Structure formats: C-alpha cells, structure tokens
Amino acid sequence: MATVETRPARLRRDLPQWLRALVRPVPLGLAAACVFLVVGSLLSNDFAQQTVAGLAQGTIFGSLALALVLIYRATEVINFAQGEMAMATTYVAYQLISWGLSYWEAFFATLVVAFVFGVVVQVVFIRPVQHTSVIAVVIVTVGLFILIDGLVTWKWGADLKFMPAPFGKTVYHVGGVAFAQQDLGTLLVSVLSVLLLWALFRFTKLGLAMRAAALRPASARLVGVRVDRMLAIGWGFAAVLGAVAGLMAEPAQYVLQPSLMQPILLYAFAAAVLGGLESPAGAVVGGIALGVFLNLVGQYVGFVTSELRLPFAFAVLLVVLLVKPAGLFGRARVRRV
C-alpha cells in the first residue's frame, strides 16, 4: 500500500534524529514564543519587566499544577483540596514565624509539616475510598477543601494576616529594566524545588518505585514495590510542592487570608490541563506560559482588566484544547476496542 508522505513529514525525515524530535508543532511553537519574549524584552524595558514578573507568577502556577499532576498520576483524580492544603501550610509558616522563627527556618519546617500533612491526608481520607470509585475520591477532595477552609478560619480567623517578606524589597536595574528581588527569588525557589523533585523521581530508588507504583500498581506490587506506601509518599511530595507555591504566593499578594490559593488553584488547573494532565513537564511549562501570557496581556491588551484575567485565561485554554484535546504535552489515549 502506498503511503502518502506530506511535505513537512518528508522534510522532518531528512533531519538528524535529535533534531527530528524538535521539529513538531508544540516544541516549535514554544521556541517561537521564547524568541518572541527575548526579542520583546530586548526592545522594550516594560516588556522585559512584565515578562520576568510573569515568569515568577507562572512558576507558582506551575508548582501547584505539578502537585495536581503528581496526584493525578498516582491516584487518577484531581485533588480539589490541593490549594487549600497549600493555604493551610502557609498558615503553619505564619504561626511558626509568630512563635519567633525566622522566615527561612519557618519555610523549611513548614515543608516538613506539609509532607506529613500530605501523607496523613492520603492515609486517612483517600486510601479508604480509593478502590471504590473515582467520583468518591473526588467528593472526598471537595470535602477536604471545605473542611480545611473551615478549620483554618476557625483557628486563625478570616481577617488579613501579614508575614515578613522572604526576599528584600531591593530592585535591581539592568540597563533600563527594573527587576524586583522578590520576583527573582520566587522564580529561583520555585524552579529549584521543581528541579529537586524531578531529580528525586528520575535518579533515586524511591523515585523509581513511586513511578512504578503510579504507572502499574498491580505489577509494581508483584515486583516488590509497596504501592500504598509509595502513593502516600507521593501525596506528601505533592503537598510539599503546594506549600512552596503557597509560601511564594503569599508575598506576591502581600496578605495572608483563607482565600489565598483559590484563584491560584484555578490557574493551576488551567496550567495542568494546558500541559496535558499526565505530563509533569507540561504542567510546569503550562504554568509558566500562563503566567507570562496573562501578565503581558494585562499590560498590552486594554480590555483585559484584573477582573477579566481569569475568564480570559480559560477562554485561551478552551481554544488550545479545541486544537489539541490532550493538552500540549499530553498524548492522545488510544484504546483498543
């Protein structure tokens, strides 16, 4: 049978193998976007500033989106309580600081608390319903959302709280561009935590066992992986990522209140779906893309005011999904029938 080869396919075939993987619509589009951002930043100081601010915000979306993806891969549900868990751990940091710890002492102590919190949530609330149905687990996460929100308001009150700034208020000037230290710090911390987590999954025995448990629980069990334990640890790491997102989101909003993570959770959903739900890299790239895009649109497109940002983000998401239903990095699921 003769196969019809399209012109782009023929061009791609003649390239060396390492290049061939890149000559696809999505990598090409991302590369074009990067070029656009770099050129724009070189031409305009405002543009550069907004891009960096967008990157910082995007990594926060990306961290929380990555937490959602980790849970999705391990438990096959969206954890609707992920944002509230992050918010609660941010309150823990607030409490620790008010007890006299320095910001960074509280930061790392909070990450430990978050890990334990994630493990406990999985063991106590998720494990009992995990084998019943997906809907049951989803309902439980929605219940957790309300429960955590209620508990935090009961313990700390719904009024605004203030935390010390993790990064100085210094502004660096490079050429005519002003970079806020806070944006750079947020960017650094988020990227570092994502990279650490990636290395853990990629290079350690624990990471390998966790991937095995998430991919094929039954056969993982039979090659000796303690699947239940791995899933709990996975929830722990997702909670840690969420805590990083919460701790980085707080200074960006200047105040701490129980609704801290609610808009961010929606952006993280959008980022995760944009990247393709099952793809950790997709979640991070999706988050960053969303952050940068929204900042630039807010700056240059007059009618997208702060009230319109969220609907606008979802409108864009809808368009992307119409073109590529599995998300940018997702693979269409093909099932034999």
Next chain:
Amino acid sequence: MGLLSIENARLRFGGIVALDDVSLDVAEGTIAGLIGPNGAGKTTAFNVITRLYRLESGDVVFDGRSLRRTPPSRVVQLGIARTFQNVELFPTMTVLENVLVGAHAHARFRRESDLRRSALETLEYVGIERYAHRPATGLPFGTLKRVELARALAASPRLLLLDEPAGGLNHEEVQELGAFIRRLRDELRLTVLLVEHHMNLVMQVSDHVHVLNFGRVIASGPPAEVQRNPKVIEAYLGGDLSSAESAHPVSSAGETA
C-alpha cells in the same frame, strides 16, 4: 514436598468456582507446565500464588512456609517472580529502569551502580541489552516479553511463574524460548511454573505437567503420560477420542487468548 505446593485451594468469583480443591506440587529445579482450556483457572492459580487473590480455603506453601499472610509486595522477596499474559511493564520508563524496579525489590542495600550493572547483565542474558535505554513502549511484542522476563529475573527469584510466554511469538521464537527456559533451569537453577497454550512448547520443556479444567486438576504427570490421558483429550476435544492419536490436543499454532 516440593518448593511450591498448592494445597486444596478453593476460590469462587460470585457463582463461578475458579479453583475447586486444587492441589499441585512443583519440585525444586524442575519445569512444571500448567495447562488447560480457556477459563480453566490457570492465571487464577498464578494470582493466588502471588497473593493478588485470596483463597477461601486451602493454602499455598513456598519453601515450607505458608503464604496465607504474605502481602503481594513481599512475595517477590521470598523468591517468587512472575510475568504476565498481556505484558504489564511500566510504559514511560526505559527498559533498563523497568528491570531496575525488579532488582530493587530484593536488594535493598546494594549500591546503585552495582544494581545497574547487574540489571544490564540481566538484559544481556535475555538478549535485549541494545534496547536498554529505549522507552518500554513502542518495542515489538516479543521484545517486551523479554523485558518482562528480565524484570522478573532481576529479582533473583527461586521460582519463576511464566504466564503464556509464547503468546504472540512466531515458530522460531517459540523454539528459542523453549531453549531459554531450559537454560534458566540448568544454568540459574530456577524452578519454573509455566502456563501456556502452546502445547508443543509445554510438552518439550516440562518435566511435569498439570492439567486444569473448570478449576479442577484432572491430570498430573510427565508430559508423555498426560498427553495420552483420556480425560485430558476429552477436556480439549470435547470427547472426540478418535483424534487422540494426533497427540496435540491443541493445534501447535497456539491460541493467544
């Protein structure tokens, strides 16, 4: 008593009796075949041995020790590894990573570099070292079966359970597989329990054959004897004894279920 014994195992799914008072014994250092028509309970027996299913009554004894209270994730540490009928690899991992997951199970405290080396050696042993760094999806089915075999071997088992290893293989590959299973017994001193529809293979490699039908053991013995057993012929051919002389209860093309 052999390395593995199933003793009076009984298991029902709703109204269907999957295992009905099944007892069988696998002697150390031998290859045992487990055959039977579709739905006879062969894979169920595997799932009982690896503790994915819980018996209603009866017991599975490995190396003198009851498995009744062993969680599935501990079974491999006791020395039982298995492969699956429909290949259950970890799809986004590389071939080497798949094998490493198997190696970690039994070697908690060995150095990572040693583990990688021995995983690569295992891949070499099954003849697929050149695929080590390829993702486990997209490889030919026969190769995937070998990856699964390597993953099972990496756990250094004493008993290897093979669920239809010949399924989807061509004639030459089946011959190679038969020789390979014998090598496992002779070189690695493994005990093998083999579920297979491919009669030629089973009869060639097995020291002992057990036949299941409707969840019951209907025959047990050396291959030549089992092949002549009228009950076995009836189970496969539905009572047509006239073709008993063919000695191949199922066509050698093999069913792949």
